[in-house]
Amino acid sequence: MIEKNNFLKKAFRRYYYENINKIYAPQRLSEREIGYLTFYPEKMIRHITLKNEGELKALLIHEAPKSVYYSTAYYDDPSAPINARIWKGADLVFDIDLDHLPFKETNMIFIYICNNCNSIFTNLDNKKCSSCGSEKISTISIPTKEGLEYAKDEIIRLMNILIEDFGISKDKIKIYFSGKRGYHLTVENSFYEDSDQHFRLELSDYLTLNGFKLLTTTILNRNIPINELSQIFPLPYEKGWIGRISKSFFENVIGIKLESPNDAYLRTLLQKYFSTVPYKELKLSLEKIIDEIKIRIDVNVTTDIHRIFRMPETLHGETGLLKKRISNIDHFYPLVDAIAFSQEPIKVYVSYAPKFELNEQIFGPYKKEEVLLPEMAAIFLICMGLAKPLEFP
Amino acid sequence: MQILGEEDLIKYPFLEETKQYIAKLGLTLDDFTSNEFEKVIRRCELRLMSSRYPPELYNLDKDTDLLSFMLAVIIIKASQREDVITKFAFNEARRAEFFLKTERNKNILTYILKRLLNINVYEVDYAIGNEYYEYAIHVKDYVKLSSSLKSVHWKIVNKIISNGLVYLKRQELIRLARDKIFQEIFKRIKDAPTPIVPQKLQYLVDIVRNRPIPKKLYEGSTLTEDPPCAKQILDKIKSGKNLSHYERFFITTFLLKKGKSIEEIVNLFSSSPDFNEKIAKYQVEHIAGLRGGRKKYNVPDCKTLFSQGLCYKDDSCDNISHPLNYKLKKSDGSHDRKK
Numbered sequence: 001m002i003e004k005n006n007f008l009k010k011a012f013r014r015y016y017y018e019n020i021n022k023i024y025a026p027q028r029l030s031e032r033e034i035g036y037l038t039f040y041p042e043k044m045i046r047h048i049t050l051k052n053e054g055e056l057k058a059l060l061i062h063e064a065p066k067s068v069y070y071s072t073a074y075y076d077d078p079s080a081p082i083n084a085r086i087w088k089g090a091d092l093v094f095d096i097d098l099d100h101l102p103f104k105e106t107n108m109i110f111i112y113i114c115n116n117c118n119s120i121f122t123n124l125d126n127k128k129c130s131s132c133g134s135e136k137i138s139t140i141s142i143p144t145k146e147g148l149e150y151a152k153d154e155i156i157r158l159m160n161i162l163i164e165d166f167g168i169s170k171d172k173i174k175i176y177f178s179g180k181r182g183y184h185l186t187v188e189n190s191f192y193e194d195s196d197q198h199f200r201l202e203l204s205d206y207l208t209l210n211g212f213k214l215l216t217t218t219i220l221n222r223n224i225p226i227n228e229l230s231q232i233f234p235l236p237y238e239k240g241w242i243g244r245i246s247k248s249f250f251e252n253v254i255g256i257k258l259e260s261p262n263d264a265y266l267r268t269l270l271q272k273y274f275s276t277v278p279y280k281e282l283k284l285s286l287e288k289i290i291d292e293i294k295i296r297i298d299v300n301v302t303t304d305i306h307r308i309f310r311m312p313e314t315l316h317g318e319t320g321l322l323k324k325r326i327s328n329i330d331h332f333y334p335l336v337d338a339i340a341f342s343q344e345p346i347k348v349y350v351s352y353a354p355k356f357e358l359n360e361q362i363f364g365p366y367k368k369e370e371v372l373l374p375e376m377a378a379i380f381l382i383c384m385g386l387a388k389p390l391e392f393p
Numbered sequence: 394m395q396i397l398g399e400e401d402l403i404k405y406p407f408l409e410e411t412k413q414y415i416a417k418l419g420l421t422l423d424d425f426t427s428n429e430f431e432k433v434i435r436r437c438e439l440r441l442m443s444s445r446y447p448p449e450l451y452n453l454d455k456d457t458d459l460l461s462f463m464l465a466v467i468i469i470k471a472s473q474r475e476d477v478i479t480k481f482a483f484n485e486a487r488r489a490e491f492f493l494k495t496e497r498n499k500n501i502l503t504y505i506l507k508r509l510l511n512i513n514v515y516e517v518d519y520a521i522g523n524e525y526y527e528y529a530i531h532v533k534d535y536v537k538l539s540s541s542l543k544s545v546h547w548k549i550v551n552k553i554i555s556n557g558l559v560y561l562k563r564q565e566l567i568r569l570a571r572d573k574i575f576q577e578i579f580k581r582i583k584d585a586p587t588p589i590v591p592q593k594l595q596y597l598v599d600i601v602r603n604r605p606i607p608k609k610l611y612e613g614s615t616l617t618e619d620p621p622c623a624k625q626i627l628d629k630i631k632s633g634k635n636l637s638h639y640e641r642f643f644i645t646t647f648l649l650k651k652g653k654s655i656e657e658i659v660n661l662f663s664s665s666p667d668f669n670e671k672i673a674k675y676q677v678e679h680i681a682g683l684r685g686g687r688k689k690y691n692v693p694d695c696k697t698l699f700s701q702g703l704c705y706k707d708d709s710c711d712n713i714s715h716p717l718n719y720k721l722k723k724s725d726g727s728h729d730r731k732k
């Protein structure tokens with residue numbers, strides 16, 4: 001059996017070598033801290049400065065890292081110890097990961113591997129290995145096509161709020177497939193670049209509707225008579241969250257299509273709704289909307305102003321897929337467009353793989369068997385720790 | 394361009410314009426010792442001695458308001474009592490807030506708000522239901538200006554935001570202005586050179602010096618054990634200054650971890666000029682994980698404090714990465730740390 005890390009490192013190096021013209025450096029590369037993860041022994045190397053794109057390309061080919069990262073912040077001297085550098089600002093960054101979205105069966109496939117006896121399970125009772133009883137279990141999650149579409153919707157909604165509410169122009173926003181379970185959004189060269197952690201915390205709370213009380217203090221006040229309530233209830237075109245919540249209320253609770261509604265008509269609908277539905281139900285449906293409509297970003301990513309973030313157009317060590325810039329999100333299919341490796345068949349031993357899809361081809365399920373797979377699928381499973389290579393391509 | 398009349402200057406005696414106005418009178422400190430300024434001195438005493446301004450100080454007085462304000466600034470500076478600077482700045486800010494709230498001329502109101510806040514202030518005309526928004530400011534300016542206001546009402550998630558602007562009601566913008574006035578007056582006195590006060594007015598300085606000192610803070614704990622970042626904030630509390638949102642968060646997590654009780658911490662905050670026991674208690678309990686999300690917050694590490702501009706690293710910090718390791722490393726001096 002061929003040693004796995006060695007195999008992957010060779011494959012990654014070959015990819016970088018053959019595709020080096022597709023690599024481009026993030027803007028102001030020399031002001032950013034660069035870090036990378038090595039294959040074996042797995043080690044994080046940080047505090048690197050790269051002067052230009054050439055140095056980045058050389059690093060990728062030379063080191064063939066498992067994963068590559070860049071700081072979202074700009075520093076005077078990125079390789080100095082963190083307390084000795086001058087922080088000059090940071091891009092706004094957002095991470096939408098299927099892990100943070102409400103769980104749906106169809107979004108992700110979970111596989112559990114016992115670290116003690118290597119048994120593999122598709123569901124886990126009592127957090128314990130059912131063959132040896134060990135509690136040391138690693139979880140592998142494979143996103144599905146549906147799941148990634150679901151996350152896509154979230155990133156589009158995020159983008160719209162940044163544009164509409166925060167006045168960020170669209171050309172400063174870049175969206176990426178993260179290479180694994182979701183999407184990244186960055187804002188470069190914006191007015192918000194120098195904002196501190198406090199601001200970023202406020203921004204995160206705004207997006208996640210954390211601490212949202214606007215409705216509780218106004219319309220969700222029991223003492224307002226129905227007549228008045230239907231007059232003051234916000235309409236769908238109001239600014240900010242209030243308008244979005246109202247829009248969802250009309251569409252999903254009252255159940256009308258909002259094409260060219262006029263105010264008076266909407267107010268009559270409200271009057272009718274409020275006079276038939278008890279207060280409690282109104283409250284519940286608004287709370288439900290708020291819960292559905294909030295943007296589920298990973299707050300830790302957005303608020304950490306010294307974060308290192310996966311570098312665009314590089315390989316993700318846990319999937320072998322690319323972190324890929326998206327130019328037209330409506331026509332981007334991560335499980336097609338982010339594929340780096342070839343169709344060349346390779347023989348691998350698969351300990352377990354569920355049915356999965358890559359490049360519109362369906363594979364699996366496999367269990368303890370030797371399979372001939374296209375390189376892209378083989379590397380995908382090897383990266384996840386579900387297969388072992390039996391030959392070099 | 395003279396937008397403000399004499400009456401406006403009396404309401405807002407801390408504005409730059411008043412300095413020119415007073416300069417024109419060509420007075421020196423010695424002049425105040427003459428009897429014709431007795432009324433000015435009387436009003437100055439009121440400003441100096443009240444822990445809350447009495448209604449009298451809210452009745453405008455053309456002849457004495459500006460001069461008594463100016464004189465009070467000088468006397469307080471001479472007294473070198475930082476807690477009195479805080480009280481005075483707070484009282485003046487409250488007084489100005491009152492006049493802003495009752496300002497009938499919107500042009501003047503907008504002009505003064507712009508001048509005070511020193512940011513772009515847009516007049517808007519927007520209503521949702523019964524809520525009426527008259528002003529908008531940029532969200533970044535807003536977050537800075539509101540950072541010492543702790544109620545969730547001020548979080549941006551509870552504001553109407555569109556195209557980078559936060560929509561505000563008149564009284565909300567005035568409230569933000571009040572904080573700014575406080576800071577400006579505080580800074581002005583703090584940064585001024587210490588004046589020489591004529592013998593005859595020295596008694597005013599003594600009055601201030603003899604004002605009771607607010608109850609001792611943070612007693613029963615040796616300050617030397619705290620890292621510079623924590624010390625800095627505790628000193629700020631001692632001198633009665635408002636803390637930023639993050640300073641308050643950090644020091645609360647820090648003191649909780651050091652075993653201080655919620656009561657002790659709330660008590661510590663009680664010298665802050667806009668202290669509200671109920672709110673302070675709620676917040677400390679929240680951070681302690683007894684409220685709201687029931688999440689117990691950790692003490693931020695050095696990296697985070699640094700990025701917040703709160704790290705005051707000195708040699709004593711050695712190479713620690715967390716302020717809680719400060720004391721450990723220090724008392725552990727017998728061990729030679731490996732390279």
Ligand code: SF4
Pocket residue numbers: 620621622623694695696698699703704705706707710713714715716719
């Ligand atoms: S190095 Fe750490 S402990 Fe020392 S002042 Fe900075 S934040 Fe505080």
Ligand SMILES: [Zn+2]
Pocket residue numbers: 114115116117118119129130131132133134
């Ligand atoms: Zn097992």
